Amino acid sequence: MSKSLLILILLCVELTESSAQNDPLYNQYQFNQLLINPAYAGVNDRMTATTISRVQWLGVDGAPVTNSLSVHTSFSNAHMGLGLMLQNDQLGITNTNEVNAMYSYRLDFGATKLQFGLEGGFVNFNYNYSKLTLEYLNDPLLQPSQSRFTRPNIGSGIFYYGSNFFIGASAPRMIDIKVYDGLTNSVRYLRHEYYTAGYVFMISEDFKLKPSVLVQVIEGAPTTYDINLNALLANTLWVGLSLRAETSASLNTQLEINDHMRFGYTFEYPFKPMNFGNYGTHELMLSIDFAPFRNQLTTRRYF
Numbered sequence: 001m002s003k004s005l006l007i008l009i010l011l012c013v014e015l016t017e018s019s020a021q022n023d024p025l026y027n028q029y030q031f032n033q034l035l036i037n038p039a040y041a042g043v044n045d046r047m048t049a050t051t052i053s054r055v056q057w058l059g060v061d062g063a064p065v066t067n068s069l070s071v072h073t074s075f076s077n078a079h080m081g082l083g084l085m086l087q088n089d090q091l092g093i094t095n096t097n098e099v100n101a102m103y104s105y106r107l108d109f110g111a112t113k114l115q116f117g118l119e120g121g122f123v124n125f126n127y128n129y130s131k132l133t134l135e136y137l138n139d140p141l142l143q144p145s146q147s148r149f150t151r152p153n154i155g156s157g158i159f160y161y162g163s164n165f166f167i168g169a170s171a172p173r174m175i176d177i178k179v180y181d182g183l184t185n186s187v188r189y190l191r192h193e194y195y196t197a198g199y200v201f202m203i204s205e206d207f208k209l210k211p212s213v214l215v216q217v218i219e220g221a222p223t224t225y226d227i228n229l230n231a232l233l234a235n236t237l238w239v240g241l242s243l244r245a246e247t248s249a250s251l252n253t254q255l256e257i258n259d260h261m262r263f264g265y266t267f268e269y270p271f272k273p274m275n276f277g278n279y280g281t282h283e284l285m286l287s288i289d290f291a292p293f294r295n296q297l298t299t300r301r302y303f
Contacts, residue, residue, distance in 0.1 A: 023036075023172070023173065023189070023192050024054065024064065024066040024068075024087070024089050025216065026052050026054055026066070026068075026283060026285075027242055027250050027252060027266040027268060027283055028052055028252075028254075028264050028266060028283055028285040029214075030198075030212060030228055030230065030240075030242075030252070030303070031254065031262070031264065031285075031287065031303065032048075032050045032052070032070065032285075032287065033159070033168060033196065033303070034050075034070050034072050034083050034085060034102065035052075035068065035070065035085070036157075036170055036172055036194045036196070036214075037117065037157040037159055037168050037169075037170035037172065037194065037196070038083065038100075038102035038103070038104065038117030038118055038119035038155055038156065038157050038170065038172065039104050039115040039116055039117030039156075039157040039158050039159035039168065039170065040072070040083075040102075040104070040115070040117065040157070040159055040168070041072040041073075041081035041082060041083035041102040041103065041104040041115075041117055042072055042073055042074030042075070042078065042080065042081020042082065042083070042104055042106070042115075043074075043081065043104075043115060043159060043161065044074075044289075044301045045074050045078045045295070045296055045297060046073070046074065046289050046290060046291050046296045046297060046298055047071070047072070047073035047074075047289070047290040047291070047292055047293075047296070048071070048072055048073070048287060048288070048289050048290075049069075049070070049071045049287070049288050049290070050068075050069070050070050050071075050285065050286070050287040050288075051067070051068065051069045051070075051285070051286050051287075052066075052067070052068050052283065052284070052285045053065075053066070053067045053283070053284050053285075054066045054067075054281065054282070054283045055281065055282050055283075056281045057280075057281060058279040058280055058281065058282060059279045062091070062092040062093075063091075064089065064090065064091045065089075065090045065091075066087070066088070066089045066090070067087070067088050068085060068086065068087040068088075069085070069086045069087075070083065070084065070085040070086070071083065071084050072084070072102065073292075073293070073296075074106075074293075074296065075293060077295060078106065078295060078296075079105065079106050079108075080103070080104065080105055080106065081102070081103070081104035081105075081106070081115070081117075082101075082102065082103060082104075083101070083102035083103075083104075083119075084099075084100070084101050084102070085098075085099070085100045085102070085121075086098070086099055087099075093127050093128050094125065094126070094127055095125075095126040095127075095128065096123060096124065096125050096126070097123075097124045097126075098121065098122070098123045098124070098153070099121045099122060100119045100120065100121030100153060100155070100172075101119065101120060101121055102117055102118070102119040103117065103118050103119070104116065104117040104118075104159075105117075111162055111163065112160065112161065112162040113160070113161055113162070114158065114159070114160045115158065115159045115160075115161075116156075116157075116158055117156060117157045117158070117159065117170070118154075118155070118156050119153075119154065119155040119156070119157075119172060120152070120153065120154050120155075121152070121153050122150055122151065122152050122153060123150070123151050123152075123153055123177060123189070124148070124149070124150045125148065125149045125150075125151075125179065126147065126148050127147045127148075128147070149179045151177045151178075151179065153172075153173060153175075153177065154174050154175060155170065155171055155172035155173060155174055156170065156171055156174060157169060157170030157171065157172070157194075158170070161303075164199065164200040164201075164202065164302065165197075165198065165199045165200065166196070166197065166198050166303055167196070167197045168194070168195070168196040168197070169193075169194070169195050169196075170193070170194045171191065171192065171193045171194075172192060172194070173189055173190070173191055173192040174191060175191065176189065176190050176191060176219075177189040190218050190219045190220060190221070191218070191219045192216065192217075192218055193216070193217040193218075194214060194215070194216055194217075195214070195215040195217070196212065196213065196214045196215075197212065197213055198210055198211065198212030198213070198228075198303055199211060199212075200302045200303070205235075206233065206234045206235065207231065207232070207233065208231065208232035208235075208302065209229070209230075209231050209232075210228075210229070210230045210231070210232070210240075210302060210303070211227075211228065211229050211230075212228045212229075212230075212303075213225065213226065213227055213228065214226040214228075224244070224245040224247075225244075225245055226242055226243070226244050226245075227242065227243045228240060228241070228242045228243075228252075229241055229242075230252060232302070235256070235300065236255065236256050237253070237254070237255055237256070238252070238253065238254035238255075238256070238264075239251075239252070239253055240252040240253075242266075242268075244268075246271065247270060247271060247272075248268050248269060248270045248271060248281070249268070249269060249271070250266050250267065250268040250269075250281075251266065251267045251268075252264070252265075252266050253265050253266075254285070256300070259289070259298045259299060259300060260288060260289050260290070260298050261286075261287070261288050261289070262285075262286075262287045263284075263285065263286055263287075264283075264284070264285035264286075264287070265282075265283065265284055265285070266281075266282070266283035266285075267280055267281070267282060267283075268280060268281035268282075268283070269281070289301075
């Protein structure tokens with residue numbers, strides 16, 4: 001399939017009234033849930049900076065490429081948290097940039113804690129129609145009058161956790177994001193909800209096992225889920241397997257270089273590969289922990 005044909009198909013999907021994008025859903029969210037839940041801000045009593053790069057459907061022209069940078073920290077004796085996330089998502093002729101700020105508040109219940117979170121920001125859409133190669137250049141249906149849009153975003157979440165478990169619920173997109181390009185009204189992002197849970201089994205000093213699950217609910221779309229199983233070996237190397245609904249399987253690895261830094265890689269492969277080229281999805285993550293404020297620590301964390 002030629003590049004121009006693929007891009008045209010993507011454009012036709014985007015210009016229909018009923019179409020809408022899903023949030024870019026990384027696999028390495030398992031160690032950085034700020035990507036899906038604002039209540040995660042400051043959860044580990046430190047400052048954490050994380051960058052993730054995801055290349056989906058390698059070998060397919062116009063396939064999604066997503067990059068994110070997030071920073072979050074606790075403050076005020078760990079009872080509050082702040083976070084910031086920058087994200088760029090490219091799909092066909094669409095280039096989406098997003099900025100969101102997060103705030104969390106913590107309640108302590110002895111060995112367990114409950115955090116509430118809010119987020120707000122904006123999403124900017126940019127459509128580069130010059131990438132299209134069309135036979136009928138004067139077709140009015142393919143000549144929208146606007147190519148840039150900026151829309152607000154709000155979200156919320158809760159996160160309940162202890163030293164070796166977590167349960168979370170969030171709606172990082174509480175409102176539909178709609179645009180009018182001069183030709184049609186369309187929904188670019190629908191309301192998203194996420195439900196997560198996980199537990200760390202301390203099998204031995206050198207072996208930990210962490211099963212977890214994520215359920216994604218999108219208005220008007222089938223409910224999807226991730227089932228994850230990760231093992232920590234010698235307190236240094238995470239290895240794991242993830243199953244995403246009925247669509248793909250992933251092999252996850254993460255190296256804890258020290259208490260401050262970790263590097264992760266994910267290889268994801270669809271159960272039904274595309275016959276015109278698909279060498280899987282690849283994801284890289286680098287995360288660094290700091291302790292710039294009093295009472296912060298950079299001890300080992302499991303989620």
